[in-house]
Amino acid sequence: AQKITQTQPGMFVQEKEAVTLDCTYDTSDPSYGLFWYKQPSSGEMIFLIYQGSYDQQNATEGRYSLNFQKARKSANLVISASQLGDSAMYFCAMREPSSGAGSYQLTFGKGTKLSVIP
Amino acid sequence: EAQVTQNPRYLITVTGKKLTVTCSQNMNHEYMSWYRQDPGLGLRQIYYSMNVEVTDKGDVPEGYKVSRKEKRNFPLILESPSPNQTSLYFCASSFVKGGSYNEQFFGPGTRLTVL
Numbered sequence A: 001a002q003k004i005t006q007t008q009p010g011m012f013v014q015e016k017e018a019v020t021l022d023c024t025y026d027t028s029d030p031s032y033g034l035f036w037y038k039q040p041s042s043g044e045m046i047f048l049i050y051q052g053s054y055d056q057q058n059a060t061e062g063r064y065s066l067n068f069q070k071a072r073k074s075a076n077l078v079i080s081a082s083q084l085g086d087s088a089m090y091f092c093a094m095r096e097p098s099s100g101a102g103s104y105q106l107t108f109g110k111g112t113k114l115s116v117i118p
Numbered sequence B: 001e002a003q004v005t006q007n008p009r010y011l012i013t014v015t016g017k018k019l020t021v022t023c024s025q026n027m028n029h030e031y032m033s034w035y036r037q038d039p040g041l042g043l044r045q046i047y048y049s050m051n052v053e054v055t056d057k058g059d060v061p062e063g064y065k066v067s068r069k070e071k072r073n074f075p076l077i078l079e080s081p082s083p084n085q086t087s088l089y090f091c092a093s094s095f096v097k098g099g100s101y102n103e104q105f106f107g108p109g110t111r112l113t114v115l
Helices: none
Strands: A010-014 A019-021 A033-039 A046-052 A064-069 A074-079 A088-097 A104-108 A112-117 B004-007 B010-013 B019-025 B031-038 B042-051 B054-057 B076-078 B087-094 B110-114
Touching: A010 A019, A019 A112, A033 A064, A033 A074, A046 A064, A046 A074, A074 A088, A088 B042, A104 B031, A104 B042, B004 B087, B010 B019, B019 B031, B019 B087, B019 B110
Parallel strands: A010 A112, B010 B110
Antiparallel strands: A019 A074, A033 A046, A033 A088, A064 A074, A088 A104, A088 A112, B004 B019, B019 B076, B031 B042, B031 B087, B042 B054, B087 B110
């Protein structure tokens, strides 16, 4: 089974509208972290937001918020008031412990390409 | 400026010719990692390192080697590159704070083509 699933290969949103990018994850470890990264056409990876498995509140960073539903194992990214500059690939990722003491791995989803329409 | 650097940024080579992609970070991060990005597959972890002389296989380690002799450097070695290793490669680093927030800082990427 895939550890991170992003079911939307591509999405369109009107400028100034809100958009939700879906992410579901699969892990049996109680301690994990969830990240969202943005990759514009220039190729760099830009960190957006983080949610820890023990965090009680949903993470927010400016126009980005993470809708964390632990029981459903979902960590959807919500972008409010979309801007043209939000057009990019978006990746959901999960950090979970691996075999070595204190070691961890990071697994990425396949990404969602968001296009913001003027 | 805090950053992760990779060299070269672009490389075209031929099958079987050994190559090394260097990665260096100036943030004193313990954790370093290599990923490859292919269309439709997202990023997949190749190798990672928790600290000097400690390395571990990720999800797609076949055909790659790494070493971590110094904290700041984490080179990726392709002993005998093949065309299926044509990809965009990212190096990343982060602090290790057990169980808590570990944002990964990414390098600019290295686009490798193996003919």
